[in-house]
Structure formats: structure tokens, C-alpha cells
Amino acid sequence: MSPAAGPAGPAPTRTLAFVESPVQLLNVLEWAHAHGLSAEVRRPATDSGDDTSPDGAAGAARDLLTVVVLAPTDPMTRGQLRRMAELARDEGYEVRWEEARGGASAPFRTIGALTGRLRQAERVVMGDPFSRYVQLLLTITGAPDLVVVDDGTATMEFTAQLSRGERLVRWHRKGGRPGPRDLLFAPVSAAARRRLAPGAAGRDGRRVEVFSSMPIDTVPDGVSVTANRFVWTRTRFGPPRVTTGADLVGTSLVETGVVDCDRYLAAVRALAGAHGAGRYFAHRRESTEKLHRLAVETGLEVVRPELPLELTARRGPIGRTVLSFPSTVVHTLPLALEGTGVRVAVCDIDPSWLTPTASPRAEGFLSGVTGTARGVHRVAGTALPGRQAPQAP
Incomplete structure (x- = not known):
């Protein structure tokens, strides 16, 4: 008779983070640091099945964070993103680089490659809720936890629009009637907006967090705001x-x-x-x-x-x-x-x-x-x- 197995630790939380800019990836790292995702708790189990932390304690909670880079085409942005991806890997996180805009078929390949993980994810972190790519991915996942990290000052406009029940439109876009592409994408955008506005806190078990260093005066009902103080940046550099x-x-x-x-x-x-x-x-x-x-x-x-x-x-x-x-x-x-x-x-x-x-x-x-x-x-x-x-x- 084999020895009794030790107590099983908590199941890991599967988190997917989607970023399209270097600042978004920086703020994902700040969010992970602020939420205590230290090197010990995010290390996956080894092939041997050993799930002990470095000091020998068994069953530590783990958060399996995967950062997915939806690579843009701009050379300067790509260069900064590659350097930020190196820093994320140095911190112990898995980073997937997706050529999400590399030709007409690229979105289909990217979405196909990510569908399995999206359906398994329990938390989705995103850097740009205005992104049509991210809005489309939100229609695939049923993750109950959604996190929006700063994409700069656009976060201020995002929370304001969400509070007013408006469609999500970047502040610098010219006002007026939506164009043909906007109308075609409108159902997806509306679905994403509903996912990001849970209403009364705890309804349907959904949680939405905004992690921001921006001043946010208007907080949508059911959305929590966590302050980004750039602690990881000051600690690391x-x-x-x-x-x-x-x-x-x-x-x-x-x-x-x-x-x-x-x-x-x-x-x-x-x-x-x-x-x-x-x-x-x-x-x-x-x-x-x-x-x-x-x-x-x-x-x-x-x-x-x-x-x-x-x-x-x-x-x-x-x-x-x-x-x-x-x-x-x-x-x-x-x-x-x-x-x-x-x-x-x-x-x-x-x-x-x-x-x-x-x-x-x-x-x-x-x-x-x-x-x-x-x-x-x-x-x-x-x-x-x-x-x-x-x-x-």
C-alpha cells in the first residue's frame, strides 16, 4: 500500500494578461507585485509533481500568470515590448509573443491559439479595454475576474464612459456618428462593455478591478479600484x-x-x-x-x-x-x-x-x-x- 498523499494545496488560479504596449506590460508587473504574486507562489509545479515552495512548505497557493503580447507593427513599440518581455521572464512569468497583426490571417491564428487558455482562465487582465482585439477576446472567455491595468490617461476616460453607460471610444477620436467599421463591431463592443460593468457588487459572481495610478473620480457600480504606486519599479530599479x-x-x-x-x-x-x-x-x-x-x-x-x-x-x-x-x-x-x-x-x-x-x-x-x-x-x-x-x- 502506498503512503498516503499529503494534503493537496489550493488549485492554482489561471490568469491571462493581454498587453499591446510596453506601459501596459509594466503595469501588469506592478499589479502582480501589488497582489503578492512573489516568485515563490507563482512557480508552477515541477514535472515530478513536487508542489513545495523553496523553504519546503507544501501546498502554497499559486497563480499561473501568462502574459500574452498582442504584438503591434510599430518598430519602436515592438522594441520596448521585447525588453519588457525580458523583464517579465526575469520575474518568473510565462510570456507568449503573438504576431497578432502579421497579415490578414493573423487574428484567426492568434484567436485559435488562445481559445483553449481563454476558456480555462479564471482571471483576465487587460491593458486596453478600448482595443477591438481585447474586446473580441472577452467574448470568448467566461473568466469571473476581470482586471484593467493602466494604459495611460485613457483609463480616466474608460471609467467615466463605463459609469455613464456610453460606448467605449478613445478620447482623441473625432466626435460624430460611428463609421462602418464601428457599426460592424458594435455588438462585440457592447458585449465587452457589459462584461466590464458588473453592476451591483457580486452580481453573478463577477468581479472587475481597475488598477491605476490615474485619478478616478467616478467609479462604476461593482468596480473596485486599486492604487498603482509603482512599488515594483522603485524596488527593482x-x-x-x-x-x-x-x-x-x-x-x-x-x-x-x-x-x-x-x-x-x-x-x-x-x-x-x-x-x-x-x-x-x-x-x-x-x-x-x-x-x-x-x-x-x-x-x-x-x-x-x-x-x-x-x-x-x-x-x-x-x-x-x-x-x-x-x-x-x-x-x-x-x-x-x-x-x-x-x-x-x-x-x-x-x-x-x-x-x-x-x-x-x-x-x-x-x-x-x-x-x-x-x-x-x-x-x-x-x-x-x-x-x-x-x-x-
């Missing part, structure tokens, strides 16, 4: 060497059609001159043509970070002052650089800089991004194009 100069953070507002290119370059030139900035950290979606022009016209050294700026700044070196236009980093950098003495300053977007095709919501949204940022300074007394310099008190 730094503190950085802080230089005496200033650095400027780029934005893709020109590329998304929100801000006029000439006005943007003039503002960058004025900011750099007023604050003595020497480097310009480019956003991963900024065009090569614009960056070349910016370097020539401003004299700034253009830096293309290989990791999200929160990690780049934490690794250093970084200027004592970091200047930014309204963007995610005015919320995240003060957290990532907490205790370093670095000052984050934000410059508002003047309405005269907006393009004629900018969304009607653009001005209010960008103003809200700046106004709700905690731990940042407002740029004052700088003669920027289209703006009157503030009067001295």
Missing part, C-alpha cells in the same frame, strides 16, 4: 543619478492629430530655452520626421528610450527637473521618482495649438489630465506661443 539640468518628455499629440506640429515644435523650443533642457525623451509613437526637425530646430538631444519612461528615469541619469505636456507621465513619474528630489513640471496645451480636426473633447480632457496630477508643478512665466504669460502675484 534605482535610485537614479540626478543631474543638475532639465529633461523634456515628448508626446504623440501631433501624431494622433490633436496638436498642430508647428505649434508643438515652437512650444518645445520655448520650454527648452526657458528651462535649459538638454534632452528630449521621445514618445515611442513620435515620427522620425518630426523628431529630426525637432533636433535641428531646438538643438535638443533626442533620446529614444528602450523601456517605458518610468523605468528609464528610475535607472537614470535624469534631470533634476522633468518638463512634460499633459500626458500619463505627469501622474506616473512623481510616483516612480518618489524620494529622489526630481521635480516634475507640466505645461498646459493652449487651445490655439489644437488642430481643426481635433476631437471636441480634447481641450477638456487635456486640461483635466493636468489639473488632476498630484505632485507636479505648473510651468509659469514662460512665453509660449499662443499663451499669455501668467501675471506675477
Whole structure:
């Protein structure tokens, strides 16, 4: 008679995380750290069936987290995602790289390869609830736990739209009637919105969590919010060497059609001159043509970070002052650089800089991004194009 088997440990929770950008993957790692997914509890059982933790304790709860990268086509984004995937593997997580946009048949191959795991998943983590890809995947899984991690300032708009019962539309898209593709995809988008709005807490056993460093004033019924304090980033990297100069953070507002290119370059030139900035950290979606022009016209050294700026700044070196236009980093950098003495300053977007095709919501949204940022300074007394310099008190 064989010896009696030891007590079985709790069944592992199968978690799938879908990311399409480096920042989303960073925030998945922050979420895992905040929820205690340490190296010991997430290690899968060995082939021999041994399910003991390194200190010999049997039956530890395990969370089998698999990060699925739905790879974009943009080269800069792909490069940063590959570096972030390396960090995730270093932390002990499984990472699947899916060429989800590699041709007309790619979505069918990707969905076919993931269907089994989607149906087994007990928790799905997503970085972009506006993504049609993610919304389609949500129709396949029956996971009772859904988690939305930050995809930058879009999280603020997501929770607001969810609370109002509106269709999920990115803030910078031009207002008006939906196009043919929107109408074709509308049933899928509506189904995803219903999954992400559980209503009364605990109804149908569904749980939705938003893990965010953004200020979220309106929380949909039944949705819980967990603060992202960038603890993993501060633990894993730094503190950085802080230089005496200033650095400027780029934005893709020109590329998304929100801000006029000439006005943007003039503002960058004025900011750099007023604050003595020497480097310009480019956003991963900024065009090569614009960056070349910016370097020539401003004299700034253009830096293309290989990791999200929160990690780049934490690794250093970084200027004592970091200047930014309204963007995610005015919320995240003060957290990532907490205790370093670095000052984050934000410059508002003047309405005269907006393009004629900018969304009607653009001005209010960008103003809200700046106004709700905690731990940042407002740029004052700088003669920027289209703006009157503030009067001295």
C-alpha cells in the first residue's frame, strides 16, 4: 500500500494578461507585485509533481500568470515590448509573443491559439479595454475576474464612459456618428462593455478591478479600484543619478492629430530655452520626421528610450527637473521618482495649438489630465506661443 498523499494545496488560479504596449506590460508587473504574486507562489509545479515552495512548505497557493503580447507593427513599440518581455521572464512569468497583426490571417491564428487558455482562465487582465482585439477576446472567455491595468490617461476616460453607460471610444477620436467599421463591431463592443460593468457588487459572481495610478473620480457600480504606486519599479530599479539640468518628455499629440506640429515644435523650443533642457525623451509613437526637425530646430538631444519612461528615469541619469505636456507621465513619474528630489513640471496645451480636426473633447480632457496630477508643478512665466504669460502675484 502506498503512503498516503499529503494534503493537496489550493488549485492554482489561471490568469491571462493581454498587453499591446510596453506601459501596459509594466503595469501588469506592478499589479502582480501589488497582489503578492512573489516568485515563490507563482512557480508552477515541477514535472515530478513536487508542489513545495523553496523553504519546503507544501501546498502554497499559486497563480499561473501568462502574459500574452498582442504584438503591434510599430518598430519602436515592438522594441520596448521585447525588453519588457525580458523583464517579465526575469520575474518568473510565462510570456507568449503573438504576431497578432502579421497579415490578414493573423487574428484567426492568434484567436485559435488562445481559445483553449481563454476558456480555462479564471482571471483576465487587460491593458486596453478600448482595443477591438481585447474586446473580441472577452467574448470568448467566461473568466469571473476581470482586471484593467493602466494604459495611460485613457483609463480616466474608460471609467467615466463605463459609469455613464456610453460606448467605449478613445478620447482623441473625432466626435460624430460611428463609421462602418464601428457599426460592424458594435455588438462585440457592447458585449465587452457589459462584461466590464458588473453592476451591483457580486452580481453573478463577477468581479472587475481597475488598477491605476490615474485619478478616478467616478467609479462604476461593482468596480473596485486599486492604487498603482509603482512599488515594483522603485524596488527593482534605482535610485537614479540626478543631474543638475532639465529633461523634456515628448508626446504623440501631433501624431494622433490633436496638436498642430508647428505649434508643438515652437512650444518645445520655448520650454527648452526657458528651462535649459538638454534632452528630449521621445514618445515611442513620435515620427522620425518630426523628431529630426525637432533636433535641428531646438538643438535638443533626442533620446529614444528602450523601456517605458518610468523605468528609464528610475535607472537614470535624469534631470533634476522633468518638463512634460499633459500626458500619463505627469501622474506616473512623481510616483516612480518618489524620494529622489526630481521635480516634475507640466505645461498646459493652449487651445490655439489644437488642430481643426481635433476631437471636441480634447481641450477638456487635456486640461483635466493636468489639473488632476498630484505632485507636479505648473510651468509659469514662460512665453509660449499662443499663451499669455501668467501675471506675477
